[in-house]
Amino acid sequence: MLAAVLKDFNNLVLEEVPTPEPGLGEVVVRIRSCGFCATDYKAIRGIRRNVRFPLIAGHEPAGVVAAVGAGVRHFREGDEVICQPSGFCGACRHCKAGDTHYCEHAFTTGGDGPEDVRPGAFAEYMKTAETCLFHKPAGVSFDAAALTEPLSGAWKGVIQHSEMRLGDDVVVIGVGGIGLLCLMVARAAGAGRLIAIDPSAHARRNALALGATHAIDPAGEDPRRRVYEILPGGPDLVVEAAGPIEAVRLAAALRRRGTRWNVFGITTHETFELDGGLTHFLEGRMDASFGTTPLAMQKAIRLMETGLVDPVKIISHRFALRDIHQAVELMGQPGRNKVIINP
Ligand SMILES: [Zn+2]
Ligand SMILES: [Zn+2]
Structure with a gap:
């Protein structure tokens, strides 16, 4: 063969x-x-x-x-x-x-x-x-x-591990192939506002065509400020589907009280810091998912x-x-x- x-x-x-x-x-x-x-x-x-x-x-x-x-x-x-x-x-x-x-x-x-x-x-x-x-x-x-x-990986991360609920406001950081699948799963599961963050104009266009309500260019504007303009109450769920450590830091920075966030895209061994007290009082939940x-x-x-x-x-x-x-x-x-x- x-x-x-x-x-x-x-x-x-x-x-x-x-x-x-x-x-x-x-x-x-x-x-x-x-x-x-x-x-x-x-x-x-x-x-x-x-x-x-x-x-x-x-x-x-x-x-x-x-x-x-x-x-x-x-x-x-x-x-x-x-x-x-x-x-x-x-x-x-x-x-x-x-x-x-x-x-x-x-x-x-x-x-x-x-x-x-x-x-x-x-x-x-x-x-x-x-x-x-x-x-x-x-x-x-x-x-x-x-x-x-x-697609099964996207379902496992968004639905099984992060338990996305009907009407949740969801942010997906990184909308290459796997991020788009996470976004489509979130759309199908009844996301409320669904925000894609990606520096690629092509990726942002794909995200908007596949159900994102908003797309943010993190190179052109402050992504945290823009997310909180769209969602004054902050996101229910943030999915990091990008890979670079900066995307994980951004996911952590987008938290408000009760936000669930999924460290989904990164596979390299790089470190990030969390404020202990802030993390305690936010009462959020960090999930991860692979395979x-x-x-x-x-x-x-x-x-x-x-x-x-x-x-x-x-x-x-x-x-x-x-x-x-x-x-x-x-x-x-x-x-x-x-x-x-x-x-
Ligand atoms: Zn693969
Ligand atoms: Zn076994």
């Missing part, structure tokens, strides 16, 4: 590799669509260094079951499926508590985080465990289905199936697998939104 194999940083090679064979409890999926995540781009460019070569990246796949191994019960050849990139053992204390993203024996197909990194979906076929698969509803396209994992779970994946599928959220709206470009180098170039450019690979 054709695969995009990362041999070293900045050395992505399209080549023929053996098609995987399913083992016990495993399924091989013919990939139809796979999201191109910033994590993949960072691995290819050497911006993140926790990569072992060779790597087939791509951890947001959907496709058709091509072969099933012994013991597979819920899937058959020809079934249309969505793959959760993070695998779990089901037997450790975390899995038994429902926190499969804390699994002590986790693996990932094409992603990062666990020690055990298996070949991902920038390839014609990918092998994974039956427990990582979900049936794709017929009315959900493969391209939409490829965005199940990021996904089978529950969140199923919720995301339901959001798409019912039309509550259509993640296709954030897709800006699609490339065939053999044109993946063009996709890599584009990932480094401003003005793109979600990029999809169709192997």
Whole structure:
């Protein structure tokens, strides 16, 4: 099969590799669509260094079951499926508590985080465990289905961890792909005022088109003053979906009494300070959220199936697998939104 194999940083090679064979409890999926995540781009460019070569990246796949191994019960050849990139053992204390993203024996197909990194979906076929698969509803396209994992992360952060309520005034800091999904989830969940903060004019336009009531350019105006002009009572919920430490500091600065704030986007180890007494008397709540779970994946599928959220709206470009180098170039450019690979 054709695969995009990362041999070293900045050395992505399209080549023929053996098609995987399913083992016990495993399924091989013919990939139809796979999201191109910033994590993949960072691995290819050497911006993140926790990569072992060779790597087939791509951890947001959907496709058709091509072969099933012994013991597979819920899937058959020809079934249309969505793959959760993070695998779990089901037997450790975390899995038994429902926190499969804390699994002590986790693996990932094409992603990062666990020690055990298996070949991902920038390839014609990918092998994974039956427990990582979900049936794709017929009315959900493969391209939409490829965005199940990021959408599930947005649902987990905004709804499950930060418990957004109908009518909440919500601020989303950073409206790239994942921030836009957080914003769309908040819109679907009945946010009141919904404010996007992002220095990119392109991102702010996307946010307004997808349901933000206001957009703020933090480079052009004082974002805290502007938020409090729009929301004199302050926000109920602030979601940091940006990444830089300044965004976390801004989230903390936007708090009023009772504000919930979610440290969602940052993954680098940088520090920020909180005033102890102020934090005490604000009585707010800090949440965080990473990764996904089978529950969140199923919720995301339901959001798409019912039309509550259509993640296709954030897709800006699609490339065939053999044109993946063009996709890599584009990932480094401003003005793109979600990029999809169709192997
Ligand atoms: Zn990702
Ligand atoms: Zn486990």
